Amino acid sequence: MLTAKYVRDNVDPIRASMKKRQLDFPIDRILQLDEEWRKLKKETEDMQAKHNKTSLQISELKKQKKDADAQKLIGELTDVKKQIEKNDAKLADYQEQLDKLLWNMPNTLHESVRYGKDETGNVEVKKWGNTDKKIAMGHTEILEKLGLVDIERAAKASGARFYYLKGDLVLLAQSLERFALDELARKGYTPIATPYLLKREHYRGVTGLGDFEDALYLATSPREAKKEEDMEDEELFLIATSEHPMAAMHAGEVFSAKQLPVRYVGISPCFRREAGAHGKDTKGIFRVHQFEKVEQFIFSKQEDSWKYYEELIDNEEYIMQKLNLPYHRIEMCTGDIGVVAAKKTDLEIWFPSQQKYRELTSASNCTDWQSLRLDIKYDEGKERKYVHTLNATAVAVQRTLAAIVENYCNDNGTITVPDVLVPYMGKKTIGR
């Protein structure tokens, strides 16, 4: 569990990390609340000890049929009990204040993460592939001309940022998913098909608070929505990525060190409100409310997590290279990394129509941020430690389709199927 003790034990790195983020996080307030809490806790525990001892004496006296003496002690206990109750209420209040602060505390950054105000501060560390291609139309236009996507009718049916995929594009989407799944299964990742709805208590443990407003859809039956009391117990959120149900899958569990690492490759649709993205990428299938994604997830021992972080990125690059899509690799700066990750690396793919790289995959080492909140541990020797969790995209289907369309379109209007997908598609060209 996430407690103030964690802050006490790691206060120096936490302070340094907040300073680098240029964030005024109230660490001193946490330490102060913790100290007051511990003082009162000790006081209350001593009273409880007295109470317990007296209860045992009462038991003894009753056995010896000394009812009068017992009654006297019972009278004495009444005051102690009242005071304990009072203190418990105060302790709960401290606890609540601490929880609020702790649950929203951003992860401690890896030392290599650089300061930057926003995405302009991210650092390119690698480039791969040929970016010479010039095209006149964007992926949306190409696909609409071929009748492979219907955005207007999707708007009619469901609103902006939805789409119908049609014909060979549906098959290409499935091919892409299956390709990524097969490659990772071959590398020892266990395929997982996850639930698409997740309880609030687990959602709190995998993402920052802002996501509840900006990213997540709340799914509630009309009948449940009517009763307002205890609503929070009934709330289910549509998942924004299979990372979340994969993390929650082992909530409250204890691995043995021998079981680790646990490698999963999840497959699911993802639902995102994209609040705050007004005006950005409003057309096509690039930024949408619903998309499919193949996602890598690893539970690891603490000392191994940076090794697996590299493995996840290697897998991402491997898939990009197999698909022969030009990309570059960038490391997120403090302004673009969010609260959960200790370090984050994206791959961005080249979009010829925009003459720009756009985000396609993202890999994060969340270290113990999620495991502290979801209570996921492992036994190693005498010690019980919190696992490190890592996640990374394998394939974000719709965005990758867009990238394939732009990088594989031909002058005659057709689209060449990437070599590795031909066995899944059963054809080499789309649009004829």
Add this chain to the structure above:
RNA sequence: GCUGGGUUCGCCUAGUGGUAGGGCGGCAGCCUGCUAAGCUGUUUGGCCGUUAUGGCCUUCGCGAGUUCGAUUCUCGCACCCAGCGCCA
């Protein structure tokens, strides 16, 4: 949705209005030696303290109630299993 049964340490399992026990697995140590076994201790989380290897609190799905005292009794909730109903 209805009826019944269940939820106890990493896993399995006993238990009762008065300090929560056993087995397996794990860990530490001892003994011995040939395909391994045996013995002892330890195995929820936290607070204080000192390093002496102590004291205390907490913990039997979650929350509330009755009680000097609840794992045990009562009520509510969650989840699991079985049966019935409904259903792709």
